[in-house]
Amino acid sequence: MKAAVCRAFGEPLAVEEVELRAPGLGEVTVRVAACAICHSDIALMRGVWGGDLPAVYGHEAAGVVEEVGAGVLAVAPGDHVVVTLVRSCGRCPQCLRGQPALCERLPEFPLTRSSPLTGSDGSTIQQGVRTAAFAERVTVDASQVVRIDDDVPLEAASLLACGVATGVGAVTNAARVEVGSSVVVFGAGGVGLNVIQGAVLAGARAIVAVDLLDSKLEAALRFGATATFNPRRDDVLLEIPSLLGGRGADYAFDASGAVAAIEQGADLLAPGGTLVLVGLAPSGARISFEAVTVADRALRIVGTKMGALRPQLDIPRLVALYRQGRLKLDELISGRWPLAQIGDAVASAERGEALRAVVVP
Numbered sequence: 001m002k003a004a005v006c007r008a009f010g011e012p013l014a015v016e017e018v019e020l021r022a023p024g025l026g027e028v029t030v031r032v033a034a035c036a037i038c039h040s041d042i043a044l045m046r047g048v049w050g051g052d053l054p055a056v057y058g059h060e061a062a063g064v065v066e067e068v069g070a071g072v073l074a075v076a077p078g079d080h081v082v083v084t085l086v087r088s089c090g091r092c093p094q095c096l097r098g099q100p101a102l103c104e105r106l107p108e109f110p111l112t113r114s115s116p117l118t119g120s121d122g123s124t125i126q127q128g129v130r131t132a133a134f135a136e137r138v139t140v141d142a143s144q145v146v147r148i149d150d151d152v153p154l155e156a157a158s159l160l161a162c163g164v165a166t167g168v169g170a171v172t173n174a175a176r177v178e179v180g181s182s183v184v185v186f187g188a189g190g191v192g193l194n195v196i197q198g199a200v201l202a203g204a205r206a207i208v209a210v211d212l213l214d215s216k217l218e219a220a221l222r223f224g225a226t227a228t229f230n231p232r233r234d235d236v237l238l239e240i241p242s243l244l245g246g247r248g249a250d251y252a253f254d255a256s257g258a259v260a261a262i263e264q265g266a267d268l269l270a271p272g273g274t275l276v277l278v279g280l281a282p283s284g285a286r287i288s289f290e291a292v293t294v295a296d297r298a299l300r301i302v303g304t305k306m307g308a309l310r311p312q313l314d315i316p317r318l319v320a321l322y323r324q325g326r327l328k329l330d331e332l333i334s335g336r337w338p339l340a341q342i343g344d345a346v347a348s349a350e351r352g353e354a355l356r357a358v359v360v361p
Contacts, residue, residue: 017120027110028067029138037349085162152322163190167195170278178203183206193332200223212231254276263289334353
């Protein structure tokens with residue numbers, strides 16, 4: 001099969017013929033119908049967090065089950081599925097607490113210990129982000145796939161695997177935003193727009209989007225923001241509190257991973273407010289807060305991984321919201337590229353032109 005292989009950080013991906021092993025015990029092979037490009041994939045390609053090469057990235061996917069390994073009962077060949085990066089045992093303390101994205105037994109999975117991908121010469125190719133979906137097919141653990149109805153468009157469904165689930169889940173699962181709250185969102189890209197959608201679903205009264213690109217701010221308004229600010233020309237630390245009645249925000253979400261944005265988010269909080277870190281900063285990045293302020297103003301700082309996603313529970317709920325017209329998915333797709341042109345899709349995402357660029361193998 002063909003896959004887009006990263007052989008050197010910062011270099012273009014190479015579409016090559018690779019081998020994918022058949023599914024083993026508790027595993028599933030899925031024919032990929034669509035894989036959206038997440039900025040985490042781009043960061044990995046650039047070496048922001050290091051890692052072993054060569055690797056195939058891509059983790060926001062949907063497709064059709066092609067083959068199942070022994071012991072798999074939840075899906076069967078022909079089923080349409082969302083493929084997530086959340087690989088979990090269902091039995092460790094974190095899984096039992098409803099945090100499968102933090103599964104403690106992840107190192108024990110055969111797919112974690114040994115990649116299912118090899119090059120044409122038999123050399124190992126890493127399964128990036130536990131999925132490697134910039135490819136025609138993937139072999140993943142059964143815990144990573146969620147069956148959906150056949151009439152749900154697979155291109156739209158692919159967005160549920162990461163960006164939508166992370167953004168909406170940060171609001172509903174991690175922060176548990178209350179009706180009537182005020183929310184500020186730093187970063188109006190693929191994840192930030194879904195934080196905004198989550199805030200709308202939660203019944204927030206004010207939803208303020210902050211981004212450096214006016215095109216992203218225009219999109220934020222379409223997705224439910226009630227006001228927007230661009231730090232290149234706006235004094236966000238002065239103007240946002242004024243907009244919110246002088247008391248600051250109940251919740252500030254950072255979907256950018258930028259240190260300056262995170263620290264500004266903390267400064268914008270009202271007493272008792274919550275700062276939620278959604279975006280991933282580069283390795284080694286440090287943020288600073290005045291400790292007495294955090295304690296005296298009773299501020300909360302919350303980290304969230306994958307929006308505290310519980311795939312088997314949350315993805316069907318998101319599908320239901322999409323069917324009801326309450327969750328925008330199709331509107332997030334800015335363009336579609338074949339696997340052979342994945343370099344163009346990545347470039348479009350890096351330039352900020354795409355809300356979500358989707359690769360259609």
